[in-house]
Amino acid sequence: MDSTHILGGFLNHLTDERRLAEKTVAAYRTDISGFFAFLTEHNGRAPTLPSLAALSPRDFRAYLAYRRSGDMPLGSKSIARLLSALRTFYHYLDERHGVSNSTLNLISAPRRGRSLPKPLSVDGAKTLLEEAANDPDMTPWVAARDTAILTLLYGAGLRISEALSICGHDIPLGAALTLTGKGGKQRRIPILPVIRDSVADYMRLCPYVIDESDPVFRGVRGGVLQPAIIQRRMQHLRSVLGLPDTATPHALRHSFATHLLAGGGDLRAIQDLLGHASLSTTQIYAEVDASRLMAVHAKAHPRG
Template structure:
């Protein structure tokens, strides 16, 4: 018999089953997420049963205090569980408690009052200078249709040469590239506008694309088009990058967004100051941009270990 059947009241188990079924049918969560939520709530019920010295019941869930949930998180942390897993577990418990609250069976306020575990900041994974240039060049060669090859190269050049998010590049219109334009006015997250210098390579790439594109490009409509003439979707560029990774032997971290990371990292390595890079990227806070100092330091240490005679 499943251990959970012994340590939890059947009414509570039935509600948990109904919640998981609703997540699968209504929210359409992935199988991996559902398995994780099932495991997290099973572990919580096991903890609660040990804590209460009796099988967990709906009444016990209704009487949960923030201290009970903190105790569970602390126990998991002692078992060596990391912050990401703890955060996901807390998210699952909150979802389960909200399910019970909607049915009048529990109060979810206690879980809502707990701050999620602070997540470790993972360093961005930029490409090297050589890899970034290889990607841009490959974008102009791998597609079967010449105009599509030129389109891909223009988009990738904007990501690497101007530090744009892919959504920002795909929202550009012909109007943004006026005669002799030297800069782009980009509207990013939160409606924040910034001015980004337009490199000659990026401008020429766009001009080549406009010349070869078989579709009429209205001045106020999206500049980049898909094969059938509709607005180009980010997923298409992501698939093109996947082909390039295979063709060029690049790591899985070589994504369109990695070109934006590469833009920032290479600027910093070349002597750019953080405040200017913050403005170019459109970051609201300098602390967001400071993560690139960690990347640059990591690259320096890697070079030191590989090249220094005392390493």
């Protein structure tokens, strides 16, 4: 069986039997046909079922190295996806043609570096909240609503789902607020006066009656506010202010933690405020702060 029939049978299997989406099948076609093209060049002949079974770890590593350093080099994430495609392909060969190659299991996916959160600067967060509060194109009560939510994200480190879960029985906000976060974990969060004032402004302007069991934050027609509305609001604000695409609602939570740490906050206390189950999750903000300090140092250093 030649390589064209091998690839065609695999793609038919994905389409007709596994019923994968057209784009997914196209991605597999690109991956496996690229693999075949490499093998043809690498071995001097097109792959066959016996030659696919006989490939060594060195052959697979040579292919991955080629994809890392070719005209369009792939990063670690793409290499890991490519390796997954090869394993899916060989699983098909084993089931359909009795062709196996256990050496593929010896190839490990590259370790992916942990991406650091991208907080706003202190000035950037302040400017964003001011713009949200003073946007002349927004209905006053809607502007107050959005400002209150964004202030909760930045001033208390809430997730957007947690801010939108605040109900009438929590109002007026006191000096602290008890919330249930991920995994049903409860935590008590200090509420700054600026947050209390912002939420009080919204409640004063909100045209809807909110009962004790009702979510506080309402849509323009009175229904429960959806997270997508605040996400779109952030998209508009970052466009107006020229902020990067990383300036999302969740970036305000990142900013809360990073700015607290930079101001001398205790890492374990920040863990409790964020509701992280593990301190290692919170420690990433120490890496953010160290990265920021190194960037400042490099910029200011006379020999930088």
